[in-house]
Amino acid sequence: MFDFKVSGKKSRSQGETQQYDLIVVGGGAAGLTCAIYTSRDSIKTLVLEKEATGGLAALTGQIENYPGFPEGINGLDLMEKFHQQAERFGATIQEFEEVTEVEPVSKGLLRVHTTEAVYETKLVLLATGSQPKQLHIPGEEEFAGRGVSYCATCDGPLFSGQDVIIIGAGNSGLQEGLSVLNYAQSVTFVEFLPHSPAEKILQDRVMGHEKSAFYFNQQVLEIKGDTKVTGIVMQDRESGELQELAANGVFIYVGYAPDTKFLQGLVDLNRWGYIESDAKLWTSVEGIMAAGDVRAANPAQVSIAVGDGAKAALAAREYLAAL
Amino acid sequence: MAFLNDETRGQVTEMLSDLPDQVQMLVFTKPTGCQYCDVVTELLTEVAETSEQVSLKVYDMTVDTEKAAEYRIDKAPAIALVGARDYGLRYYGLPSNYEFSTLLHGIQVAGHGAAAQLDAQSKEYLTSLDKEIFCQVFVTTACPHCPGAAALAFDMAVTSDLVNAEVIEAQEFPQLSSQNNVMGVPLSVINHSERVEGHAPASHLVAAMKKSLA
Numbered sequence: 001m002f003d004f005k006v007s008g009k010k011s012r013s014q015g016e017t018q019q020y021d022l023i024v025v026g027g028g029a030a031g032l033t034c035a036i037y038t039s040r041d042s043i044k045t046l047v048l049e050k051e052a053t054g055g056l057a058a059l060t061g062q063i064e065n066y067p068g069f070p071e072g073i074n075g076l077d078l079m080e081k082f083h084q085q086a087e088r089f090g091a092t093i094q095e096f097e098e099v100t101e102v103e104p105v106s107k108g109l110l111r112v113h114t115t116e117a118v119y120e121t122k123l124v125l126l127a128t129g130s131q132p133k134q135l136h137i138p139g140e141e142e143f144a145g146r147g148v149s150y151c152a153t154c155d156g157p158l159f160s161g162q163d164v165i166i167i168g169a170g171n172s173g174l175q176e177g178l179s180v181l182n183y184a185q186s187v188t189f190v191e192f193l194p195h196s197p198a199e200k201i202l203q204d205r206v207m208g209h210e211k212s213a214f215y216f217n218q219q220v221l222e223i224k225g226d227t228k229v230t231g232i233v234m235q236d237r238e239s240g241e242l243q244e245l246a247a248n249g250v251f252i253y254v255g256y257a258p259d260t261k262f263l264q265g266l267v268d269l270n271r272w273g274y275i276e277s278d279a280k281l282w283t284s285v286e287g288i289m290a291a292g293d294v295r296a297a298n299p300a301q302v303s304i305a306v307g308d309g310a311k312a313a314l315a316a317r318e319y320l321a322a323l
Numbered sequence: 324m325a326f327l328n329d330e331t332r333g334q335v336t337e338m339l340s341d342l343p344d345q346v347q348m349l350v351f352t353k354p355t356g357c358q359y360c361d362v363v364t365e366l367l368t369e370v371a372e373t374s375e376q377v378s379l380k381v382y383d384m385t386v387d388t389e390k391a392a393e394y395r396i397d398k399a400p401a402i403a404l405v406g407a408r409d410y411g412l413r414y415y416g417l418p419s420n421y422e423f424s425t426l427l428h429g430i431q432v433a434g435h436g437a438a439a440q441l442d443a444q445s446k447e448y449l450t451s452l453d454k455e456i457f458c459q460v461f462v463t464t465a466c467p468h469c470p471g472a473a474a475l476a477f478d479m480a481v482t483s484d485l486v487n488a489e490v491i492e493a494q495e496f497p498q499l500s501s502q503n504n505v506m507g508v509p510l511s512v513i514n515h516s517e518r519v520e521g522h523a524p525a526s527h528l529v530a531a532m533k534k535s536l537a
Contacts, residue, residue, distance in 0.1 A: 004423035005424060006334040006427065084330070146507070154466035154468065154469070
């Protein structure tokens with residue numbers, strides 16, 4: 001059946017700086033959970049999200065290991081519930097508004113600059129999540145939007161009846177591959193490792209599918225095409241043998257990278273760009289916390305992001321009470 | 324059975340409660356070969372019920388050919404959102420899932436006669452145009468990045484009478500999508516030549532507009 005989601009920007013008064021107790025940067029599982037807790041606790045909370053809320057979880061076809069949903073739940077539906085729950089308690093959620101700078105001013109005062117406005121807040125939670133990693137191989141950038149995609153939920157339906165390659169046979173690759181198998185004529189998985197690192201339940205489902213095929217221990221060297229993707233070139237990591245595979249679409253799921261470029265020079269990041277934080281989620285800068293996938297050494301799981309969001313909310317309450 | 328549940332209906336009612344201008348939703352259908360024409364009509368009937376400022380008229384484009392020509396409609400289902408005047412806002416397909424927000428945004432900007440968010444430089448360029456711009460934004464309904472791109476096109480269209488914004492659900496119009504090589508969404512195509520992939524800032528669309536007119 002059909003679903004109808006209401007989202008978008010709220011109207012705001014122009015010309016005056018708006019003040020909040022807490023600004024959450026990022027409207028994924030961690031950010032929205034924190035907003036549910038803090039707004040319910042009468043902490044004036046603003047969530048700023050550069051796209052629609054939901055984060056990576058919203059791009060996941062079916063989430064089966066989030067407690068409370070024995071039959072599994074569509075990622076989009078789950079995150080819509082998070083959004084509604086945060087709004088129910090009074091959180092303000094601004095979608096399609098990107099944060100460009102977080103500026104610490106003094107103890108208990110930070111300015112958050114966005115593409116649209118400047119806000120003042122006592123506390124900031126960074127919950128910007130992560131983005132699919134790129135391979136940085138020839139053809140990847142050239143054919144982005146011309147057959148190369150990082151979002152099966154968005155673009156999978158455009159490859160109905162066609163041949164698709166999914167690079168990466170980990171959890172994300174197989175999970176999203178299952179959704180592409182609903183549309184495509186064939187789905188070929190190409191994995192760098194000699195085996196699939198995905199959960200066994202996913203492997204069983206995808207490997208047993210009549211339209212799927214697998215290549216392991218392969219390094220993808222190039223994405224080929226003319227006006228659009230025509231296939232890939234890969235090399236067997238053991239024998240060195242080169243092989244071309246034909247396809248109309250290439251979906252890339254080779255892990256994730258944190259969304260922290262705008263934070264460089266502000267908070268401590270590890271060598272991969274993830275935010276360093278302590279056990280209570282405080283970063284190296286007073287008044288700024290981090291939660292969810294963007295935090296160093298945090299596995300990208302909705303349940304973990306939810307736990308982080310709740311912890312951040314409790315720490316926020318403690319911090320604000322002491323100000 | 325109603326498409327909008329009570330909660331969604333309440334949100335829509337609130338969003339459309341302060342429109343200064345009347346908005347007409349003109350739906351164009353055809354009797355055959357249109358999977359979602361009836362659904363679009365039913366959905367928009369429910370939307371129209373939420374606000375006295377919003378009304379619905381349904382045309383069969385195979386019968387009401389003059390009306391279809393007047394609004395430059397050549398496929399169905401099509402929705403023309405007309406405020407105090409026709410700002411050139413069109414949605415082709417069923418605006419379900421995330422795209423329901425695009426429809427609501429279109430109604431809001433048509434009802435206000437002004438963009439929700441647009442930077443001063445983009446506004447200056449758009450209001451100085453002396454040639455027509457067609458902006459087609461291809462979307463899919465489960466794409467969370469798409470409403471931002473669609474909303475930007477609508478904002479631009481309402482800012483300049485020379486900008487027309489068509490949001491097209493790519494799966495429902497496979498031939499048009501194929502002609503435009505749509506293999507990822509959102510994709511904005513300016514004047515059938517320049518392509519802007521993803522939910523890009525207004526400055527990227529303006530640059531593509533300039534290039535298309537050069």
